[in-house]
Amino acid sequence: MSCFLQLSDKSLLMVNYTKRNGLYYQTFKQSQIYRPSLLLSNGTDEYTACLDENDSFHIIAKNIKNQIVYFKESSNKISKDIILEDYNNEFKINNIYAISLNNKIHLFYYANHPATKNPQLIYNLLDKNFAIPKPLGNISSFNVNYDCIKYNDNLFLAMINKEKNNYVININLLNSNTFQWEKDSSPVFSSFPITHCKLCIDEKGIYHLSYIKEEYGQYQLIYKNKTNGKWSKEHLLYSCGHKIKPIIFIYYDSLWINWNENGTLKAILSIDNGNTFSSPIRTSMQDSNVDIHFYCLSKNINIPIICNQLYGLTHPTPKFSILHNLDIDGIHSDLLPNVELKLYINSIKDQLKLSVSKSELEEENSKLKNNIMELNEIQTEITNKYNELVSLTKKIQEEGKKWRTLYKEAKTEVEFYKKRAKQLEKSMETKKENLSSKK
Numbered sequence: 001m002s003c004f005l006q007l008s009d010k011s012l013l014m015v016n017y018t019k020r021n022g023l024y025y026q027t028f029k030q031s032q033i034y035r036p037s038l039l040l041s042n043g044t045d046e047y048t049a050c051l052d053e054n055d056s057f058h059i060i061a062k063n064i065k066n067q068i069v070y071f072k073e074s075s076n077k078i079s080k081d082i083i084l085e086d087y088n089n090e091f092k093i094n095n096i097y098a099i100s101l102n103n104k105i106h107l108f109y110y111a112n113h114p115a116t117k118n119p120q121l122i123y124n125l126l127d128k129n130f131a132i133p134k135p136l137g138n139i140s141s142f143n144v145n146y147d148c149i150k151y152n153d154n155l156f157l158a159m160i161n162k163e164k165n166n167y168v169i170n171i172n173l174l175n176s177n178t179f180q181w182e183k184d185s186s187p188v189f190s191s192f193p194i195t196h197c198k199l200c201i202d203e204k205g206i207y208h209l210s211y212i213k214e215e216y217g218q219y220q221l222i223y224k225n226k227t228n229g230k231w232s233k234e235h236l237l238y239s240c241g242h243k244i245k246p247i248i249f250i251y252y253d254s255l256w257i258n259w260n261e262n263g264t265l266k267a268i269l270s271i272d273n274g275n276t277f278s279s280p281i282r283t284s285m286q287d288s289n290v291d292i293h294f295y296c297l298s299k300n301i302n303i304p305i306i307c308n309q310l311y312g313l314t315h316p317t318p319k320f321s322i323l324h325n326l327d328i329d330g331i332h333s334d335l336l337p338n339v340e341l342k343l344y345i346n347s348i349k350d351q352l353k354l355s356v357s358k359s360e361l362e363e364e365n366s367k368l369k370n371n372i373m374e375l376n377e378i379q380t381e382i383t384n385k386y387n388e389l390v391s392l393t394k395k396i397q398e399e400g401k402k403w404r405t406l407y408k409e410a411k412t413e414v415e416f417y418k419k420r421a422k423q424l425e426k427s428m429e430t431k432k433e434n435l436s437s438k439k
Contacts, residue, residue, distance in 0.1 A: 002293045002314050003049035005057055008300035010330050012318055015039075015049040015059055023047060023061050028317055028333035039071055039078075046093070048107075050296050052100040058126075060098050060107060068093065068109075070126065083126065084133075090114065092142075097294075098126075099148055099308075101155055102176065108157075110142050121146055121159055125179060136172070136181060137161055144195055145245070149308055151201040156184065158199040158209070167194040169211060187224055187231045195219070200248040200306055202255075207231075208274055210246050210257055219244055221257070225274040237268055238280050245292060249307030251326060252345060258283070258311050258321055265290060265311060265321050285321045289313055295320075303329045 003015040011029045023043030027034040040063055047061035059071040060083075068084035086093055091111040098107045105126040113120055113135070119142050124133040139146075139160065146159040155174035160167060169188035172181045188194065190213055197211040207226035212219050221238040224231055237257070246259040255270040257277075265283040270276060295310045297303060305323075312320035317334050328345065330337040 001045065001291055002318075003047070003059075004293055004295045004310075004318060005049060005051050006295070006297045006301065006303070006331065007051070008055050008298045010301065012331075012333055013057060014314065014318060015047065015057075016314060017043050017045050017047060017061075025049075025057075025059070030330065030333050030336065033317065033333070040069065046096050048096045048098045048294065050098045050100050050105070051298055052103045052105070053299050054103065055298050055300060058098060058100065058105050060096055060126075062093060062096065066093070068096075083124075094142055095145070097146075097148060099150060099155065099296075101150060101174075102153065106148075106155060106174070108146065108148055110139065113138075123181070137170075140167070140193070145197065147197060147199045147308070149199055149201065151205075156199060156201065157181070158197050160194050160197055166191055169194060169197050169209070171199065171207075171209075185226070185231065187226065188234075195243065196245050198246060198248045198309070200250060200255075202250055202253075202273070202306060204273070206273055208248055208250075208255060210237075210248055212244060212246070217241060221246055221259070221268075223257070223274060223277070227273075232274075235277070237277055238266075247292065247307065247309040247311060249305060249310060249323070251305045251323065253304070253349070256322055260290060260292070260311060263288060267322055283321055284325055285312075285319070287313055289315070290321065293320075303331060305329075305331070 005013040005015070007013060009029075011027055013025055013027050015023070015025045017023045021036065022038055023040040024036040024038050026036040039059065040061055042064045044062050044064060047059065049057060049059045051057055056073040058073070061069050061071070063069055066086040066089050067082050068086075070081045070083045072079045072081075084093065091114070093109050093111045095110040096107070097109070098105055100106070107124040107126055109122050109124075110119055111122050112118065119139050121136045121139055122133045123136050125131040136157070137159065140162040144160045146157065148155060148157045150156075154176060157172045157174070159170055159172070161170055162168070167188075167190045168186055170186050171184040173184045174180075175182055187209060188197075188211060192213050192215045195212045195214055197209065200208040202208065209224045209226075211222055213222055214220075218239045218241060220236055221244065223235045223237050224233070226232070240261055242262040244259040244261050246257050249256050249258070253271070255274055256267055258265065258267045260266075265286055266280050267283050268280050269278045290311055290313060292309055292311055293314070295307055297305060310320045310323060312318060312324075317332070319332060319334075324332055324335070327335050328338040328342045
């Protein structure tokens with residue numbers, strides 16, 4: 001594993017360790033390859049490197065005395081400080097990674113808890129006062145990875161935790177004001193072991209997450225994305241019987257997933273933001289010396305690549321899998337920028353965006369037309385119901401008039417018969433009185 005820093009002048013600085021040469025750095029330019037510069041003769045293969053916003057490099061490494069040494073470039077000089085010491089290797093510090101945010105270096109590493117000996121992920125802000133390291137949570141073992149990326153001046157951390165009987169991928173966000181970690185989401189829960197995860201966020205703010213789930217002796221490559229605050233369902237992309245550690249990178253809006261399967265490099269491509277993927281392919285670069293490397297791009301250079309790791313070679317000159325065949329920006333020191341192909345690709349992209357925008361407008365227009373038709377149908381139905389109600393109201397009113405007339409006629413007849421009955425009663429009384437007087 002090496003660390004590659006892409007500087008603003010497009011030169012590539014490599015930080016590497018070999019038992020023969022120790023820990024050193026070397027710069028590759030298109031016109032010149034510089035001699036290696038030694039950093040630690042007693043170094044180990046535990047080290048990390050990153051660029052700050054001023055294009056100065058920072059290298060943190062572990063030596064054979066189990067000391068954590070911090071190298072910092074400033075004013076063409078390199079300062080050296082020992083920031084941690086673990087002489088007895090009690091903490092077993094490993095898996096070191098550093099990243100810069102607003103010219104502050106954020107350091108991560110695995111270490112055993114001093115009392116329980118449980119492995120933990122540790123976070124340390126390397127400011128002037130060297131803040132106290134903070135544990136971010138227990139991990140199942142040192143064999144699982146974590147991933148930290150930068151997006152829109154924020155840090156996002158994906159880590160694999162074990163909660164009761166489930167393996168969980170938690171994504172946390174560093175609050176740049178308080179420097180406290182806050183939970184973003186937990187997109188994955190699994191009863192089967194999760195051994196590897198990689199997170200990437202594109203320019204549209206879409207989260208791309210790949211992870212490996214070990215299930216019944218098979219290592220499943222699974223992908224999920226998060227759009228508009230919602231995580232998609234998991235998509236099984238590949239499965240094999242060998243342990244694999246896929247990386248994700250985006251180049252010219254195309255999403256690549258690349259991995260080494262028992263010495264064979266393979267890849268999958270998506271050109272629609274992870275909605276669909278190609279079938280797995282065997283990549284053009286095949287070499288037994290291929291390894292996974294860290295990659296850091298200067299903030300002051302305009303290359304449309306998003307990643308923090310790449311598979312590739314370090315000798316004789318750095319060469320990255322897949323990317324070496326696609327490179328039109330001069331990322332590699334042995335390749336000049338291909339301005340003609342770049343113009344061609346950008347023109348196609350612009351045309352596709354225009355085509356997509358027209359298609360989206362047509363689709364939206366069609367939806368609006370359908371909505372208008374549905375509203376017209378509803379309006380017609382309401383009008384018909386209203387007319388029916390008006391007609392029914394008129395009939396009820398007419399029937400009411402008829403009943404009122406009948407009521408009046410009946411009332412008149414009743415009054416007539418009441419009067420007639422009274423007249424008959426009086427007539428009967430008169431007759432009775434006449435009969436009684438005759439007797």
